[in-house]
Amino acid sequence: MKKSIEEINQKISEGCARVVTSDEMPNIVKELGLELATKEIDVVTTGTFGAMCSSGAFLNFGHSDPPIKMQRVFLNDVEAFTGIAAVDAYIGATQQARGPTLDYGGGHVIEDLIGKKKIELRAESYGTDCYPLKSLETEITIDDLNQAIMVNPRNGYQKYNAATNSSDRVLYTYMGPLFPNFENISYSGSGLLSPLSNDPEYRTIGIGTRIFLAGAKGYVIGEGTQHDPENGFGTLMVRGNLKEMNTNFIRAAKIYKYGISLYIGLGIPIPILDEEMAKATAIEDKDVVTNIVDYGIQRRDKPILRRVTYEELKSGFVDLNGKEVKTFPMSSYLKAKEVAETLKREILKGSFKLSLPVESLPKSGKIKPMYQKKVNPMVKDLMSRRVVFIEEDTSIEEAAKVLVRNGIDHMPVVSEAGRLTGIITSWDIAKSVAKGSFYKKVKDAMSKNVICIGPDDFVDVAARRLEQYNISAMPVINPNREVLGMISSSDLSKLVRG
Amino acid sequence: MKMKIQIPANLVRKPIVSDIVLKTKVLINLEKVNIETNKADMIVDVKDEWEDVKKAFEERGIKVDLLKEPIKRRLDRCVMCGICSMICPVDVFKISEDWEVKMDSSRCIICKNCIDLCPTESLTIDY
Numbered sequence: 306m307k308k309s310i311e312e313i314n315q316k317i318s319e320g321c322a323r324v325v326t327s328d329e330m331p332n333i334v335k336e337l338g339l340e341l342a343t344k345e346i347d348v349v350t351t352g353t354f355g356a357m358c359s360s361g362a363f364l365n366f367g368h369s370d371p372p373i374k375m376q377r378v379f380l381n382d383v384e385a386f387t388g389i390a391a392v393d394a395y396i397g398a399t400q401q402a403r404g405p406t407l408d409y410g411g412g413h414v415i416e417d418l419i420g421k422k423k424i425e426l427r428a429e430s431y432g433t434d435c436y437p438l439k440s441l442e443t444e445i446t447i448d449d450l451n452q453a454i455m456v457n458p459r460n461g462y463q464k465y466n467a468a469t470n471s472s473d474r475v476l477y478t479y480m481g482p483l484f485p486n487f488e489n490i491s492y493s494g495s496g497l498l499s500p501l502s503n504d505p506e507y508r509t510i511g512i513g514t515r516i517f518l519a520g521a522k523g524y525v526i527g528e529g530t531q532h533d534p535e536n537g538f539g540t541l542m543v544r545g546n547l548k549e550m551n552t553n554f555i556r557a558a559k560i561y562k563y564g565i566s567l568y569i570g571l572g573i574p575i576p577i578l579d580e581e582m583a584k585a586t587a588i589e590d591k592d593v594v595t596n597i598v599d600y601g602i603q604r605r606d607k608p609i610l611r612r613v614t615y616e617e618l619k620s621g622f623v624d625l626n627g628k629e630v631k632t633f634p635m636s637s638y639l640k641a642k643e644v645a646e647t648l649k650r651e652i653l654k655g656s657f658k659l660s661l662p663v664e665s666l667p668k669s670g671k672i673k674p675m676y677q678k679k680v681n682p683m684v685k686d687l688m689s690r691r692v693v694f695i696e697e698d699t700s701i702e703e704a705a706k707v708l709v710r711n712g713i714d715h716m717p718v719v720s721e722a723g724r725l726t727g728i729i730t731s732w733d734i735a736k737s738v739a740k741g742s743f744y745k746k747v748k749d750a751m752s753k754n755v756i757c758i759g760p761d762d763f764v765d766v767a768a769r770r771l772e773q774y775n776i777s778a779m780p781v782i783n784p785n786r787e788v789l790g791m792i793s794s795s796d797l798s799k800l801v802r803g
Numbered sequence: 804m805k806m807k808i809q810i811p812a813n814l815v816r817k818p819i820v821s822d823i824v825l826k827t828k829v830l831i832n833l834e835k836v837n838i839e840t841n842k843a844d845m846i847v848d849v850k851d852e853w854e855d856v857k858k859a860f861e862e863r864g865i866k867v868d869l870l871k872e873p874i875k876r877r878l879d880r881c882v883m884c885g886i887c888s889m890i891c892p893v894d895v896f897k898i899s900e901d902w903e904v905k906m907d908s909s910r911c912i913i914c915k916n917c918i919d920l921c922p923t924e925s926l927t928i929d930y
Contacts, residue, residue: 354882356922481886482920489889556882558922568882568923621898633889635922637882639902 306343307579310661313347317655322347324652326645327503327586334587339580348652349586351500352572352644355493355636356558359459360567361397362415362547365451368392374436375428380414391436398567410565412557418447419550453547459529461541461571463501464595467492472601477562481635483600487625490632495641496590496615500573501539503586509575511662517572517648518543520551533672572644576659590616603766684767685760688781688790694719697748704747705734717780717788718751724786727751757782760789768797804853805870807930808860810843823859834912846912873911874928881925887917
C-alpha cells in the first residue's frame, strides 16, 4: 500500500482526508494493523511547545528620510544584530535589554511585535554620503515593517536530555531550578508528539517541508545547528512569517536566574505514504528514549546517569539510584497537543496542504566540541597545596595562634579520619572572642556548611562560586571529603598577573 | 479561610494567638509567621467560625485581610508547563491527567516561591 503526496493533497482539497494527531496513532495501528492503518490514515500531525533559545526574526524597517545605515539597533532597549544591509536587523530571542535586570529581552520583543504592540526603535550610525543620518528614534508596530520573518537556527529537537543535579547547591539553569542531591529532574519535549521522533529517518521532514510555526505556515529550511542525527538528536532550521503568527502559540519566557527565551509552538504534518510511515508515527512515549544528565558537573561533557523514556519522565517520578525522584516539565505538553490539534483542523478544513522535502536532512554526522587553542586552567593547577589543618577539639586560643603563625585567614577543620567537617576563619575567631568565653573549641565557632570545590573544576567555576557566596577562599576536596588544597581569590588573581 | 494578620509594634510581645484561641475556642492554624522587633505578620488558616477569629483580632486593633484568592494566574499568559507544581510546598498547582495545570488558590500560603520561577510571568500575589 503506497500513497503519493499528490493523492493525499487531493483528498485534503476534497475534504475527505483522514487526519489524526500522533498520540492517537499507537492505538489505531494496534487496532487496525499496519496495512489497514496505512490505508485509513492520510496525515498524522505532531506538535511541540518548548522554550527554544535559538530563535529570532529578520526585520526590515524601510528607509528613513534622510536615510540611515543602522549600525546599532535597539528595540525596546534590546539590541538587535546588524552588520547586514542598512535597514535590516535580526532580533534574537535571548538578547537581554540593556541594564541590570533580566526581565525583558528579545523573546518579549518578538511576542510584542506579533501582539501588534508599539515598539520603541532606536538606531545609531556613523553617517556616510549615501546614509547621512547618524541617529534615529521612532516607534513602530509590526505593520510598519516591510518584512518580519522568523528564522530559527535550531528548533524542534527530536528529544532533549533531562537534567538533574548531584551537587550540594541549587542550580538555576535553562532547565529550571535543579535542587541539590538529585532532588528533582527536569525535562523538555513532547515525547510521542515530537515531530522528528515521528519521522526518525527524515523521510518526510526535510528542506521544503511545510510546517506550522507559531500559528503561521512556515517551512523547514534545513537541518538545525547542532544537528546530531547519529545520536538521535536531530534539529531543524525553520522560517515563518512573523506577521501571520498568533500570540497563542508564542510566549516570551523569563527563566529564573538564567535569562530570556521564547516558547514556540511548532507542528509538522506527516503524510502516511506507506506502512513504514504508519509504523514510525505509531511510536509511544515508552519508545522515545533520552538521557538523564548531571548538571552538578559544570563541564561541557556532563555525566549521563541513566537512559530514560518519556513515559517515565511524564509519569512524574523516575527511579534514580534506587530513589524516587520527582520530575517536572519545562515545555508544555498541553500546548504541544493544541498545536497538533490546530494543525489537524487546518488540514481538515483544506487550508493546509502537505509538501515533501526537495532535499533530505543529513542522516549522518555528529556534533563536535569547540576547538580551543588554549586549555582553561583547573583548580588543581592554581590551588595552594600546603594546607594548615586544625581539629575540631582544638581550643580557640590554639587555633588563633596557628592562624597567626602561618599568616593565614582560613583553616579547614578535619575529623580524625582526615575528612573535612568545617572551616574556621580569623573572623569566626574574632566573633567568638567578642562574645567572651562562649565558644571554647574550634567545633563551636567553625562554619559547618562549607563551600567547596573539586580539583578538576575549572577556575572559572571556582571564581564564580567565591563571588556567589561572597567568600575569599574555599577548600578543594575529593569525593571522600579529604582536603587536597585551598583555592583563594589571591590564587585566582595569579591568572590576571600572568 | 486564610487570613493575613498584621500585628503592630505595641502588641508584638503579647500572647495574642493563644489568648484568642482560649477565648473563641476556635483552632487557628499558623501557616507562616514572621516576627520582628517592631511588627509581626502571620498567615493563618481557620477552618470553622473564622468570622469570630477575625472579629477577635480586630477588637484588639489588629489588621486582618481575608485571603480569598491569594494567588492569581493570568490564563492568557500561562502555557501550562507545570514548573510551579514542582516548587510549590503546599500543592496549589497540580498537573492533571490531561496535562492541564490546575490551581487551587485557597491552599496558597504566600511563600511566593512560584512567582519568580514562572517563566511566562503569569502568577501574581497582591499581599
